[in-house]
Amino acid sequence: MSLNDKRPQRMLFCELTYAEQHDRGIEHANMLQTYVDLEKEAKESASNFKTKLSGVRTSMEKLATTIREGKELRPVEVRANYIHNEGRIEIVRVDTFEVVESRDMTSEERQMVLPGLRPDELQKMYETPDEKSNIKELKKSKKKIEDNGSEISNPDQV
Numbered sequence: 001m002s003l004n005d006k007r008p009q010r011m012l013f014c015e016l017t018y019a020e021q022h023d024r025g026i027e028h029a030n031m032l033q034t035y036v037d038l039e040k041e042a043k044e045s046a047s048n049f050k051t052k053l054s055g056v057r058t059s060m061e062k063l064a065t066t067i068r069e070g071k072e073l074r075p076v077e078v079r080a081n082y083i084h085n086e087g088r089i090e091i092v093r094v095d096t097f098e099v100v101e102s103r104d105m106t107s108e109e110r111q112m113v114l115p116g117l118r119p120d121e122l123q124k125m126y127e128t129p130d131e132k133s134n135i136k137e138l139k140k141s142k143k144k145i146e147d148n149g150s151e152i153s154n155p156d157q158v
Contacts, residue, residue, distance in 0.1 A: 084112065 016024065066072045077094040082105070089109060091101035 082109070084110070 078091050078100065079094055081090045081092055083090065084105075087105050087110060089103055089105055090099045092099050
């Protein structure tokens with residue numbers, strides 16, 4: 001090949017044949033689908049990033065508030081002090097002895113425990129037996145009556 005074999009070229013418009021138009025149509029449809037897929041992926045990615053950014057922003061705002069105010073919510077052990085003569089209950093922090101809540105007693109809280117009666121015994125006095133326990137007791141009573149029924153002449157014996 002000689003240098004003279006290289007002929008100059010230019011980019012010029014050429015009429016497409018029907019087959020070439022068809023090929024370009026298929027190529028365009030494929031490219032359009034690729035574009036739609038990428039657009040959808042970009043939206044999903046943007047949504048994911050928006051959610052992540054929102055979460056980080058919320059955390060930053062909470063930290064900023066904590067720093068600005070110099071305090072944050074934490075679980076702290078408390079104790080209830082019953083002040084019966086005033087009819088109040090005070091909720092006190094165990095670590096600083098600060099009163100965090102003061103309120104009037106409810107009628108149940110005003111009820112004092114009888115001397116010599118343990119709180120668990122008091123609770124048992126007011127507990128309502130569940131249905132299973134009631135049925136069990138009824139069956140025992142019925143069996144007792146059936147076993148001793150012929151011998152019972154006084155209903156107070158039951």
